[in-house]
Amino acid sequence: MMMTMMQWLKPGAWAISRLLLALCATQALAGPVAERVQSQSVLRVCVWPDYYGVTYRHPRTQQLGGIDIDLSVELARDLRARVEYVDSSFPTLIDDLNQDRCDVAMFAIGMLPQRMEKLAFTQPYMRSDIYAITTKTSTAIRQWADIDKPGVLVGVQAGTFMEPIMAQRLKQATLVRIQLPATRERELTAGRIDVFMTDYPYSRRLMDNADWARLIEPPEKFSLLPYGYAVKRGDVAWLATVEAFVTRIKTDGRLRQAAAQNGLSAIVVH
Numbered sequence: 001m002m003m004t005m006m007q008w009l010k011p012g013a014w015a016i017s018r019l020l021l022a023l024c025a026t027q028a029l030a031g032p033v034a035e036r037v038q039s040q041s042v043l044r045v046c047v048w049p050d051y052y053g054v055t056y057r058h059p060r061t062q063q064l065g066g067i068d069i070d071l072s073v074e075l076a077r078d079l080r081a082r083v084e085y086v087d088s089s090f091p092t093l094i095d096d097l098n099q100d101r102c103d104v105a106m107f108a109i110g111m112l113p114q115r116m117e118k119l120a121f122t123q124p125y126m127r128s129d130i131y132a133i134t135t136k137t138s139t140a141i142r143q144w145a146d147i148d149k150p151g152v153l154v155g156v157q158a159g160t161f162m163e164p165i166m167a168q169r170l171k172q173a174t175l176v177r178i179q180l181p182a183t184r185e186r187e188l189t190a191g192r193i194d195v196f197m198t199d200y201p202y203s204r205r206l207m208d209n210a211d212w213a214r215l216i217e218p219p220e221k222f223s224l225l226p227y228g229y230a231v232k233r234g235d236v237a238w239l240a241t242v243e244a245f246v247t248r249i250k251t252d253g254r255l256r257q258a259a260a261q262n263g264l265s266a267i268v269v270h
Helices: 012-024 032-040 067-078 091-100 162-169 184-187 199-209 238-250 253-260
Strands: 042-045 055-057 082-087 105-110 118-123 126-128 131-135 153-157 174-178 195-198 211-217 225-232
Touching: 012 225, 032 042, 032 238, 042 067, 042 091, 055 105, 067 082, 067 105, 067 126, 067 211, 067 253, 091 153, 091 162, 091 225, 105 118, 131 199, 153 162, 153 184, 162 174, 162 195, 174 184, 195 199, 199 211, 199 253, 238 253
Parallel strands: 042 082, 042 105, 153 174, 153 195
Antiparallel strands: 105 225, 118 225, 126 225, 131 195, 131 211
């Protein structure tokens, strides 16, 4: 069984890392990234523009909205900078940060071990389990127990945290990795998969907008994963700056307010 996040981050180690970051944060806006943000008054934020409720670009208006759009504006305001959004995705996230295409990734990044080896993360601010989406007319998938059966095609968007988890957990069903620009819902409605796995924010998109979709929740906790903001490794002062921001929004109510405005109160980590 895959390690839980609380196993990856032992309480003592997490507390010590938080203390070290807090100490670094006292050196306000020190380090190359923070100095550039301050000198240019621009904060470059990587977003995945197809993440409903988090960083979603409306197809009609082309306007970005979601919890991390709201909170990126707050981070920029705290830093006295303007926001410049950079389109990213889960498969390109690591390269986008390490190649300096953006300063911080703010689109509910699942804190998987393989990502934490390549990037630096703040403390978690949301946490989600995995959910299943199928069609209302499906005869193959009626309940959670129907998913891991021979002949069932289970879709995951490549690069999302569901991919490695389902690769490990499925024993009889076949995992189908869906590469962009293909989407899970198009593959499902076309009949090329029987069900797809997603998280709480993305499941809301289907429930709010697709009358053909049916949500299946796990009967018990399946694989809870925390979300944080990610930055390039090596600039401890910049990580401390973003970490201090997460601490502030948890205490001053901005996280709670942004979550409520975007229907994500149920998964906030206070």
